[in-house]
Amino acid sequence: MTTYEVIIVGGGHAGCEAAAASARLGVPTALITHRRATIGEMSCNPAIGGLGKGHLVREIDALDGVMGRVADKAGIQFRVLNRRKGPAVRGPRAQADRKLYREAMQSELSETPNLEIVEGEVDDLVVEHGRIAGVQLLDGRVFSARAVVLTTGTFLRGLIHRGDEMIPAGRAGEGPVLGLSLRLEALGLKLGRLKTGTPPRLDAHSINFAVLNEQIGDNPPEPFSALTSAITTPQISCFETRTTPQAHAIISSNLGRSAMYSGRISSRGPRYCPSIEDKIVRFSDKDSHLVFLEPEGLDDPTIYPNGLSTSLPEDVQLAFLRAMPGLENVVIKRAGYAIEYDHVDPRELSPSLMLRALPGLYLAGQINGTTGYEEAAAQGLLAGANAALAAKGAAPLILSRTNSYLGVMIDDLISRGVTEPYRMFTSRAEFRLHLRSDNADQRLTDLGIGVGLVGQERREHHCERMARLDAGKSLLTRLTATPNEARKAGVNVNADGVRRSAFQLLSYPTTQRADLEAIWPELADIDDKSFEQLAIDAQYAVYLDRQQADVEAVQRDEAREIPDWLDYALLPGLSNEMKQKLIDAKPQTIAQAQKIEGVTPAALTLILAVIRRGRLDKKAS
Amino acid sequence: MTQPTLVALSSGSVPSGVAVIRLTGPQSFAAVAALAGGLPRPRQASLRTLKDPANGQPLDQGLVIVFPAPHSFTGLDCAELQVHGSPAGVKAILSVLTAFEGVRLAGAGDFTRLAFENGKLDLTEVEGLGDLLAAETESQRRQALTRFDGALSRRVGDWRQALLDLRAEIEARLDFSDEDDVPFELPAHFKADIESLENQLADALARYDSGRIVREGFRIALAGAPNAGKSSLLNALAGSDVAIVTSEAGTTRDTKDVTIDLGGMLVIVTDTAGLRETDSLAEQEGIVRARRAIGHADLVLWLEAPDVETIPRPQGIDTPIWIVSSKTDIGAAAPDSDFALSMKDKDSISVLLSKLEDHIKTRIRTNEPGLISHLRDKAALEAAAENLHQAIAHIGIPELCAEDLRQASDQLAELIGLIDTEHVLDRLFAGFCIGK
Numbered sequence A: 001m002t003t004y005e006v007i008i009v010g011g012g013h014a015g016c017e018a019a020a021a022s023a024r025l026g027v028p029t030a031l032i033t034h035r036r037a038t039i040g041e042m043s044c045n046p047a048i049g050g051l052g053k054g055h056l057v058r059e060i061d062a063l064d065g066v067m068g069r070v071a072d073k074a075g076i077q078f079r080v081l082n083r084r085k086g087p088a089v090r091g092p093r094a095q096a097d098r099k100l101y102r103e104a105m106q107s108e109l110s111e112t113p114n115l116e117i118v119e120g121e122v123d124d125l126v127v128e129h130g131r132i133a134g135v136q137l138l139d140g141r142v143f144s145a146r147a148v149v150l151t152t153g154t155f156l157r158g159l160i161h162r163g164d165e166m167i168p169a170g171r172a173g174e175g176p177v178l179g180l181s182l183r184l185e186a187l188g189l190k191l192g193r194l195k196t197g198t199p200p201r202l203d204a205h206s207i208n209f210a211v212l213n214e215q216i217g218d219n220p221p222e223p224f225s226a227l228t229s230a231i232t233t234p235q236i237s238c239f240e241t242r243t244t245p246q247a248h249a250i251i252s253s254n255l256g257r258s259a260m261y262s263g264r265i266s267s268r269g270p271r272y273c274p275s276i277e278d279k280i281v282r283f284s285d286k287d288s289h290l291v292f293l294e295p296e297g298l299d300d301p302t303i304y305p306n307g308l309s310t311s312l313p314e315d316v317q318l319a320f321l322r323a324m325p326g327l328e329n330v331v332i333k334r335a336g337y338a339i340e341y342d343h344v345d346p347r348e349l350s351p352s353l354m355l356r357a358l359p360g361l362y363l364a365g366q367i368n369g370t371t372g373y374e375e376a377a378a379q380g381l382l383a384g385a386n387a388a389l390a391a392k393g394a395a396p397l398i399l400s401r402t403n404s405y406l407g408v409m410i411d412d413l414i415s416r417g418v419t420e421p422y423r424m425f426t427s428r429a430e431f432r433l434h435l436r437s438d439n440a441d442q443r444l445t446d447l448g449i450g451v452g453l454v455g456q457e458r459r460e461h462h463c464e465r466m467a468r469l470d471a472g473k474s475l476l477t478r479l480t481a482t483p484n485e486a487r488k489a490g491v492n493v494n495a496d497g498v499r500r501s502a503f504q505l506l507s508y509p510t511t512q513r514a515d516l517e518a519i520w521p522e523l524a525d526i527d528d529k530s531f532e533q534l535a536i537d538a539q540y541a542v543y544l545d546r547q548q549a550d551v552e553a554v555q556r557d558e559a560r561e562i563p564d565w566l567d568y569a570l571l572p573g574l575s576n577e578m579k580q581k582l583i584d585a586k587p588q589t590i591a592q593a594q595k596i597e598g599v600t601p602a603a604l605t606l607i608l609a610v611i612r613r614g615r616l617d618k619k620a621s
Numbered sequence B: 001m002t003q004p005t006l007v008a009l010s011s012g013s014v015p016s017g018v019a020v021i022r023l024t025g026p027q028s029f030a031a032v033a034a035l036a037g038g039l040p041r042p043r044q045a046s047l048r049t050l051k052d053p054a055n056g057q058p059l060d061q062g063l064v065i066v067f068p069a070p071h072s073f074t075g076l077d078c079a080e081l082q083v084h085g086s087p088a089g090v091k092a093i094l095s096v097l098t099a100f101e102g103v104r105l106a107g108a109g110d111f112t113r114l115a116f117e118n119g120k121l122d123l124t125e126v127e128g129l130g131d132l133l134a135a136e137t138e139s140q141r142r143q144a145l146t147r148f149d150g151a152l153s154r155r156v157g158d159w160r161q162a163l164l165d166l167r168a169e170i171e172a173r174l175d176f177s178d179e180d181d182v183p184f185e186l187p188a189h190f191k192a193d194i195e196s197l198e199n200q201l202a203d204a205l206a207r208y209d210s211g212r213i214v215r216e217g218f219r220i221a222l223a224g225a226p227n228a229g230k231s232s233l234l235n236a237l238a239g240s241d242v243a244i245v246t247s248e249a250g251t252t253r254d255t256k257d258v259t260i261d262l263g264g265m266l267v268i269v270t271d272t273a274g275l276r277e278t279d280s281l282a283e284q285e286g287i288v289r290a291r292r293a294i295g296h297a298d299l300v301l302w303l304e305a306p307d308v309e310t311i312p313r314p315q316g317i318d319t320p321i322w323i324v325s326s327k328t329d330i331g332a333a334a335p336d337s338d339f340a341l342s343m344k345d346k347d348s349i350s351v352l353l354s355k356l357e358d359h360i361k362t363r364i365r366t367n368e369p370g371l372i373s374h375l376r377d378k379a380a381l382e383a384a385a386e387n388l389h390q391a392i393a394h395i396g397i398p399e400l401c402a403e404d405l406r407q408a409s410d411q412l413a414e415l416i417g418l419i420d421t422e423h424v425l426d427r428l429f430a431g432f433c434i435g436k
């Protein structure tokens, strides 16, 4: 029997990040996955980042994760979304070359010290004395470990639907995983079922691009990773086409043959990623929908038609595609499909992503009811790091709603559970003006350094950057001007006789760097990147200061844990309804209890009081 | 400034003999010192006149006690004001206190919570909490029931819908700007919709008074020069000789409240000392109280009489004033008076009563109970209205506008229910065709 400290099951986006994080912490780690060749596979859309998701990639990067660097190597079209809106809601996104992404991820992992890759399918868990002790493979091999992270994606009892075809599968062409679900159920966990879908893939040679709108990426492209100085992979264009009334008619008259609409699929899919059938039924007043034609790679003739996810039979898919401009003679390389799979109710997890029912077992990615590569990778990083920290006997890394999108996501998952596949949006973050993609490193890298998750290269890079920012900030706050001086330089402030710092002047939307340098030539010493960052901070300063009290209140409540021994049924004064809600929701902190509908501040006070008394009793006995 | 300073009326509902207002937190002492003109020695009660620092107007007189941290109920700086238990007076003091930066009204259980956090409650007190909670939820339930019926719940529902629509529109532009179905520009009516919501909040705020009047009673102050006939009118309105009447100017020294029922409405009539320059200390104090009663009243009846020299009528106060010419049996009424009466003419008194009844009815506006009748709700509504105002100013900076709208819904959470991201997303996905 082979022994590791940490075992990661699954080489998808969650698994790669988990394996890399565990190994970065210096812990002997194994990544067990079906096939080495599918490590880093993008099951669906060949793109990384976007609104909310781009924020997650920057956070992964800030904790020295791999996704940002790999995407920078594989990206073939970079665009910052919401460029015309404020910096808080800008999200970096890149179209990726599917093959380059896989290759870059595989070489990244194979070069990672402390990490071994094992091919095989995990069929069961080894449990000893109520703790995880290892895993058993389908071929009979057994590996032992102190901690295990499951990142099995859409594979658990995966079932593909296309028209009336049903194929047990984890992904097109790959078998499902059946054993693990049984084991998870035997642990008494609630499993749910969700679904998602993917569009057909098209042959680029069969498309008439000449009649289509071209969409060009940003120039110069903005990388994801703080460690990437420039994007060197060649950049390409995407194209736009649209559905037509004729295509809609074809879909409408064949709805009965769609797996979704014939009633064969009952599980919930994501509302933000509806199938084309769904769009046409729910928004029948629209006679056309935009479709992006995205190349899957530089030397890959496969085109991903973004916006056409479907579970219609292949002949109908071909018919409606051919009713669209540029696609009159299109050839399908692989038909679209919907897939149903098992997931674990994430309310079973603790904030470290460990299952409360089985110490040592961590879950990350689609298995927790999320969707998307970035969501999976971010959870993987945290679960992998915490598995390794646990193996080392160290305290877990816990993130907060107040410092990261990752913290928001985990809090949402463990306190509310999911009813549809969970995806990140910026609107989920109440401290959105603070949680920006431009300052992820300032929010998280020091935390990562603190637990040993950040390698030397990034540590040095980070320290330099922080030193430059600090110097810039102190210069900007030290230099002050009278309203007269400011107005002379073109900054239109009130003539109220109050001196304002350069930092304050920067908060006026119209202030240009050149205006300030006219007053203080020494500001030219601040490098462009730092200056840009400081200007953003200045712009939101009023709001950020105002939110500080809220931030602290949330942090205080997040830090107040509700111990397992607390029995709501015994609390005096709580209504039965409130007791039941608390028992069902199992809040782990006061912050979570607060989010349960109908729980009053007085009830929280009572809970706090009883906890405090319990602690005193324990100390006394 | 990390921790807010909390203030609350901690002695139960007013009117009552004495009202205890408690403050705790970093700003408590600064706020109390500003009202009381300095701080007394720690833990020693001291009689002070409390004044509004904005204009020097006296608010009330009362005992002030301060308890510096950590030897206080909550473990933070604490202050206690023991004042007269009149609803209007307490309300005025609370408004002045919450006008300080960083001072806000405490929510249910806040003080107790702070006390826990700072290790100030012992185990027996913890046992008592269960009862406290039961009482609190019962009263909240009753309050919620009376609040959210019929027309009111419809209005609350409208606000909720309006806020959801507004937030969904703007969040769609932030989270789904790359979608075909989401245009860049906000809809043309977006600004008008925020303004309309802001107006509705302002309207509800205006009704705050009617809620208070229904709950606490309508306050009428009888005021004017000595001997104008104020106490006589009080007796006539009350239907009994509750106040001393003599022909000596300066008979009434202290204010006197009499409660009467007018068409089912609670009315509190306050007799006051006649206003004049005087050397008598007791009379001077009476005149201070008379002025305060005028300031706190919902309506002032200003009495003038043919046999009394007229003095300047009160000016620059928001309260409506009726000029009442009394003693019409001995001389002509002033030409510009609103009302003329005589104790000898019982009919003139009934006419006054019925005019008062009509007036109070219009002041309550409708028979609909006020949506907000508590200072805490009022504060939330005012804050939300301010957030909406900011949202309008930030319409070109969508992430700030969205932030303002989020804060407005947080403020209104107790009135309209919590609107969280999931609700916004539900609304958004129902309205926009989103998803590639």
Ligand SMILES: Cc1cc2nc3c(=O)[nH]c(=O)nc-3n(C[C@H](O)[C@H](O)[C@H](O)COP(=O)(O)OP(=O)(O)OC[C@H]3O[C@@H](n4cnc5c(N)ncnc54)[C@H](O)[C@@H]3O)c2cc1C
Binding pocket: A009, A010, A011, A012, A013, A014, A015, A032, A033, A034, A035, A038, A039, A041, A042, A043, A044, A045, A120, A121, A122, A123, A151, A152, A153, A154, A155, A156, A170, A171, A177, A180, A196, A197, A198, A273, A337, A338, A339, A364, A365, A366, A367, A370, A371, A372, A373, A376, A377
């Ligand atoms: C058809 C389809 C459509 C999708 N559509 C969208 C979409 O529209 N939008 C979106 O955001 N996301 C979509 N996704 C989701 C996205 O692909 C996933 O969210 C993301 O890949 C999840 O990452 P993961 O690491 O959790 O799992 P996966 O990427 O699925 O990786 C799982 C890995 O684990 C391995 N594995 C599984 N079980 C075992 C086992 N027992 N032993 C060993 N190895 C195992 C597998 O071989 C695989 O390598 C779609 C996925 C699919 C399949």
Ligand SMILES: Nc1nc2c(ncn2[C@@H]2O[C@H](COP(=O)(O)OP(=O)(O)OP(=O)(O)O)[C@@H](O)[C@H]2O)c(=O)[nH]1
Binding pocket: B225, B226, B227, B228, B229, B230, B231, B232, B233, B244, B245, B246, B247, B248, B249, B250, B251, B252, B253, B272, B273, B274, B275, B326, B327, B328, B329, B330, B341, B342, B343, B344
């Ligand atoms: N003829 C006549 N005398 C009245 C009338 N009302 C009051 N008076 C007399 O006026 C005198 C003063 O009346 P009060 O009611 O004591 O006057 P007041 O305004 O309360 O006076 P102070 O308390 O001194 O401020 C008394 O002698 C009353 O009897 C009236 O309607 N007609």
Ligand SMILES: [Mg+2]
Binding pocket: B230, B231, B232, B244, B245, B251, B252, B272, B274
């Ligand atoms: Mg009198």
